[in-house]
Amino acid sequence: MTRRWLITGCSTGLGRALAEAVAASGQHVLATARRPETLEELRDRYPRTLATCALDIRDPDxxxxxxxxxxxxxGGVDVLVNNAGVGHFGAVEEVTDAELEAQLAVNLVAPWRLTRMVLPLxxxxxxxxxxxxxxxxxxxxxxxxxxxxAAKFALEGMVETLALELAGSGVHAMAVEPGVFATEWGASLTESEPVPAYHRTVEPMRAGFRALKSLxxxxxxxxxxSELLRLIAAEERPVRTPxxxxxxxxxxxAAQRDYTALLNTRPVPAAV
Structure with missing residues (x-):
């Protein structure tokens, strides 16, 4: 089946790899990025199956x-992939209102908005x-x-709710949960102003996140x-999949996490 895809955040990383894979498979994809010039090479390589569009997902227009x-x-959209996102590093006390709102705007509000626009179609x-x-x-x-x-936990709650609401409609909602991938996500984290009181519990994680790509x-x-293409082609779509x-x-x-033990030990960098 030739599907029509709309993918956000295609300039680098997971979004770019997905846009290329979709186009190479012969399906149609609208690849989007804040700076569409970053997609010119892909567009030139797949002129029949890939088109580009400027999209800052924070902008409703x-x-x-x-x-x-x-x-x-x-003529339509068969698969919407809300991939664009941004990470922020900071202890809860360190994160300002503006920094929190920026995380929610990109990682929760924007995908919710695009979903709302595409669902009627x-x-x-x-x-x-x-x-x-x-x-x-x-x-x-x-x-x-x-x-x-906080943004990703909320996004998954939204997906589970949407999946139940769409039951029987032929439209499916799914959250995919990437682990560590060789992208620039860790190196591109924005950061809050540190509070020294959290140095012991938070600082060991900072270097770990920066080095994720090389793990x-x-x-x-x-x-x-390839995994997402397989999931979309399958007859059964899970609501969540790592x-x-x-x-x-x-x-x-995570399911077996012992918080009593963790609260009495010094944390070490862990995978996102």
Missing amino acids: DCHNAVHAALARY MRAQGFGDIVMVSSTAGRMAHPGLGAYA PIASPPERFA VGEDAWTTLLD
């Missing part, structure tokens, strides 16, 4: 324009997939990642892309 660009180019055609790129941090928190985890367990972005070399182990650890 940009979101509206991207959906209409997909309609104009392909999918319900009218009787099929479609809404994919939220969450994180293992959507089910397992780490010191210093409270704002990001032996870091999976290539192409693995994420993706990546470490993701299942990380979430199993």
Whole structure:
């Protein structure tokens, strides 16, 4: 089946790998980024299957324009992948209102908005997939990642709710939970002003997040892309699914987490 995809955050990392994989498979994709010039090479390589569009997901007008660009180019949207996101590092006390609002605006409000815009189209055609790129941090928190985890935990609650609301409609909602991938996510974290009182519990994590890309367990972005293509092609779509070399182990650890022991030991860097 040739599906029509709309993917956010395609300039680098997981989004770019996915956009390329979709285009290479012969399906149609509208690849979006804040700076669409970063996508020119992909567009030139796949002129028949890949189109590009400027999209700052924080801007409602940009979101509206991207959906209409997909309609104009392909006549509809069969798969929406809310991939664009940003991370922030800081202890809960360190994170300001503005920093928290920025995390929620990108990682929760924007995907909710785009979903709301696309759902009428999918319900009218009787099929479609809404994919939220969450994180293992959507089910397992780490010191210093409270704002990001708060947004991803909320996003997963939204997905589960939406999946129940769409039952029987032919439209599916799914959260994919990447573990550690070889992208620039860790190196691109914004940071709060440190409070010395949290140095012992938060500081050990800082270097760990910065080095995520180089960890032996870091999976290539192409693995994420191939796994998502497989999930969308399957007859049964899970509401949540971990993706990546470490993701299942990380979430199993989360389910068995002993907070009593953790609160009496010094934390070490862990995978996102």
